[in-house]
Amino acid sequence: MQRAHETDTALSTSTGSERWPVGRRTIGYGLLVAVPLLVGVLLLVQGVGGRHPATDSTLTLDNHGAAALLLAIAVVVGAAHLAGRLAVVLGQPQVIGEIVMGVALGPTLLERLVPGTVEWLFPPNVIGGINALAQLGLIFFMFSTGQEAVRSNRDQTGREGVLIALTSLLVPFVAGLAVGLPLAARFAGTAGDSLTFPLFLGCALSITAFPVLARILTDLRMEGGRVGRLSLFAAAFGDALCWVLLTVILLLAQGHGMVSLWRSLLLSTGMAVVILWPIRLLLAKVLRRHVRPGTLLVLTIAVVGIAASSGITALLGIHQLIGAFLFGLAWPPDLPSESNVNRPLGVMSRLLLPCFFVGFGLSVDLGDLPLSWGTLGTLLLLLAVAVVTKVLGVTLAGLLSGMDRRDSATLGLLMNARGLTELVVLGIGHDSGLVNDQMFGILTIVTLVTTLMTGPGVRRLGAAPVHDPTG
Secondary structure, eight states: OHHHHHHHHHHHHHHHHTSSHHHHHHHHHIIIIIHHHHHHHHHHHHHHHTSOHHHHGGGSGGGOHHHHHHHHHHHHHHHHHHHHHHHHHTTSOHHHHHHHHHHHTTTTTHHHHSTTHHHHHSOHHHHHHHHHHHHHHHHHHHHHHHHHHHHHHHHOOSHHHHHHHHHHHHHHHHHHHHHHHHHHHHHBOTTOOTTHHHHHHHHHHHOOOHHHHHHHHHHTTOTTSHHHHHHHHHHHHHHHHHHHHHHHHHHHHTTOOHHHHHHHHHHHHHHHHHIIIIIHHHHHHIIIIISOTTSHHHHHHHHHHHHHHHHHHHHTTSOHHHHHHHHHHHSOTTOOGGGOOHHHHHHHHHHHHHHHHHHHHHHOOGGGSOOSHHHHHHHHHHHHHHHHHHHHHHHHHHHHTTOOHHHHHHHHHHHTOOHHHHHHHHHHHHHTTSBOHHHHHHHHHHHHHHHHTHHHHHHHTTSSOOOOTTO
């Protein structure tokens, strides 16, 4: 009886103490945590208001480099994640939301909604850090792109793949070249002319975003089918040729004479041969025979190789992303799964790429495009050229390769996705002075529209199951 009485007493005491546990804790947090914090903040604000004006500047982010950079990174990465999740819910790949986020955090939207916010959040001493992190994310991204290109080329190398790849590259390139000739006088940048501007425009319209395409195929559950494999092969093949062409265009834009141009091309060709032959063989031998799978040494070799090849290509006057792409082509594709560096480097790339999107967004102001019939006509012209040449050209190539009409049209729509790779190319062209700010903005809109229409267009054709963001 005594033990039962003690048990009942304990239960009644426990019930009494936990009858309003949430309410009591809330009151406790309010009185003992929130109120002291609020009082402390008010006291600090009062103290700041009474300081001498000469010392007020020390409280601005512009004079706190580390704090400003860390706060900017927190905002960028957090906003990119939320925007990416929203894009997935809307049936788009995550990178689309991140791209839109980057543009929105710049003068296009945020500065117009809250003037002064962009300058406060991204002061000059932060932009350099953001750009450095962006470049690091981009070289990891290009390394992964090179690896995926090797895998895709091994999966599908038939004649139909080559025909589709060449059609996807050449038809938009020639159309962009033809359109670019009359537009050069108005839209060429400081380093662009009647030769380099049309070449760059053709190159920009020829791009298919290989990583974004791979993500779209995964979302649509099409990566293992014939159409999916063909589109990945064609995108990898075409993008590799586009990067070679972009290298030549940049060399021409830098004012190289024919002798200097051939010297640079020979040096870059020599470096490509060295990376893709002896270094590739050496990597395969060392990683398969002398390095234990799953160790930190595998990742160290990858990071050192990516950084070294990127730095050397930059010293040769070629864009550093070319070196990272070449090293990705040279990395052995059939290592044990525990030695797969794509996972850690892919995570780093996805965390750092929002810095690139923000840097891109800070450099473009879509709201600053002049509202004129000339600008609207140019935008509609380039959008039509981009869509028609990709979709119809690849569709015709698919029909001539023996594919049915639906698969051919699906392939054409998939190849129309430009996404991240196109933004990288546009950023390089804009920074190099090949295109002016107005054409930079127009091509950015073309990139977003052509990528956004890919997934819904494929679903409309009935070539993929309906997107389920919870699946």
